Amino acid sequence: MKTMTKMLSAVASCATVALMVAGCSSSPVNSESSPKVAPSSTHEQWVQDARVRLDGQGSRYFPKVSREEALDAEWARIESAYASQGRTAPEKPDSPAEVKDDQGAWVRCMHDDGWSDTDVSSEGIVTRGEFSLSKPLEWSVSEYGCSAKFTLLGEMPNERQASDFWQFQKDVVIPCLEKQGVTIAGFPSEEEYLDRYFSDGSLELASAYATGDVQQRLLEGKLECRVLPEGWDYSV
Structure with missing residues (x-):
């Protein structure tokens, strides 16, 4: 059985912001006229968080970041995940200077890395099978590398x-x-x-x-x- 990943993970699967920390190619609906969401009990925490900002109405948003910043943040997350298990992350995959947004190439890249149970739906939702789910750290490295080659960045929803x-x-x-x-x-x-x-x-x-x-x-x-x-x- 396959499972969908979380939507939007800041650079790698744009379907899981770590759709990877900075976002995938996305065109969210314009909801600026929606009722303002009241600040939660974690107000001070997210104000202090370097990744999160408040607009003039007190609503949270992720500031725009460069592709390099997003990739660095995602790789730091991966290294931290390895360290938490007492393991050393592999060498960081290269990131080309010029990238073409290509969903099919991303899937082929993941398959070439051995994750044949990873696919993407017509709505851009990443799915993972039991094999890839059993090796989340290794999968995240491939996801990073393939996304660095075939994913353009968009803006994170506010x-x-x-x-x-x-x-x-x-x-x-x-x-x-x-x-x-x-x-x-x-x-x-x-x-x-x-x-x-x-x-x-x-x-x-x-x-x-x-x-x-x-x-x-x-x-x-x-x-x-x-x-x-x-x-x-x-x-x-």
Whole structure:
């Protein structure tokens, strides 16, 4: 069984901000007119966080970063993950000066590295099989290297846009899945969802909280539910 990754991880899978720390090619809907999200109890923490800023209305956002900064931040995250397991990260993959956004090439690159169970849906959602999930550190290195070659950076959604994404999952995706017999358990509250997003840069899909083969059925079109709002386009 395959599982979808988190949406948007700051440079590597644009579908999981560490869609990798700085974002993938994305065109989030314009939600500047949406109701302002009230600051959470973690206000001081995210104000002090170097990656997070506040706009004039007190809403959080990720500042724009250069491609080099994003790649450096992602590699530092990978090295930290290796260190936490008492391991040394391998040599950092090269990053070409000029990059062409090419989703197909990204998938082929991952397959060439041995991750044949990794793919991308038509909506730009990365899926991983049991093999790649069993070796998350090694997979993240390949993801970094392939993304450095074939992924362009976009802007990370701000707090209002991330709130819209959560609302879509809550009001549209979950009811649609449940209507087709799928059970969703543990999907976070809006406050928890947004805090998590500004902590690790990941926008999660409600379908990730379903049991069984829901992810694969969505990818194969066996469940007639959109997982992304109109106008959102995350591609690796």
